Amino acid sequence: MDSDERETVGPAEPAFGVGELMERAAGRAVPVVAAIADGDLERPTPCAQYTVKDLVNHLIQVLVQFQALAAKGESDFSGAPDFVGEDAAGWRDRFAREASALVAAWSRPGAEEGTAGAMNMPARLVGSMALLDLTVHAWDLARATDQRYEAPAEVVGPLIAAVSELGPTARRMNVFGAEVEVAASADPFVRLLAATGRRV
Structure with missing residues (x-):
């Protein structure tokens, strides 16, 4: 086949849809939230401005609002x-219900297509923002309440790519802290946390 006959190869399709990735992330986050004791709610978290209670409230709000953005x-x-x-x-239980609803919302046909939100960002990138919160804040809550958390491996790569795109703006808006330097050989999830300003 000569060069004129070769088909143009476009970008590879993502291995997983946002809804599939959210399902995996929710599967790790829901047990962490379920295990938070009432006595843990005033503990500090790796997010300096949030107690455990504050962070749970924030995360439920994210789950609710990003359902609307999916539509x-x-x-x-x-x-x-x-x-x-x-x-x-x-x-x-509310957290578990809203996490399930978020997964359903981003799994519907068309959720990842076009743009979403007031800033008209690509819908898949908007979905990745919710996925990032569901993953990283689950780690924050686990760390704050002495639980073990392991991010789903298939979620981490897409989130590293999303943080690379979102990072400069997020740092200017103080959504992310300053990137923490880690070894190139560090675990991918450690590198993701470091990119958002977290130390492991």
């Missing part, structure tokens, strides 16, 4: 709902 709706992060305080007995 090309608008998100609203202007408030700070107190899901934990409003439902002291049921917030762990």
Whole structure:
């Protein structure tokens, strides 16, 4: 076959859809949240501005708002709902329900297509932002409450790519801390955490 007959090869399709990756991340995050004791809620977390309670509230808000973004709706992060305080007995179940709903929302046909959000970002990248929170904040909560957490291997590579794209803006907005230097041979998840400003 000469050069004129060769087919043009485009970019490889992602190995997993965002919904599939979220399902794997949720499978690790839900048990961490379920195991948080009431006495853990005022503990500090690796996110300096958040206690465990604050971070659970933030993460539930992320799960809810990114369901709307999957449907090309608008998100609203202007408030700070107190899901934990409003439902002291049921917030762990609420987290599990919202995580399941997030997975379903991003698994629907068309969720990854086009743009989403007020900034008209590529929808897959928007989904990766929720995936990042579901993964990294699960680690934060596990670290704060003396639990073990291991990120799903298939999630880490796509998140490293997303953080590489989002990082400069996120650091200017103080969403990420300054990148922590780690060895090139470090575990990929350690490198992901370091890229968001976390020390392991």
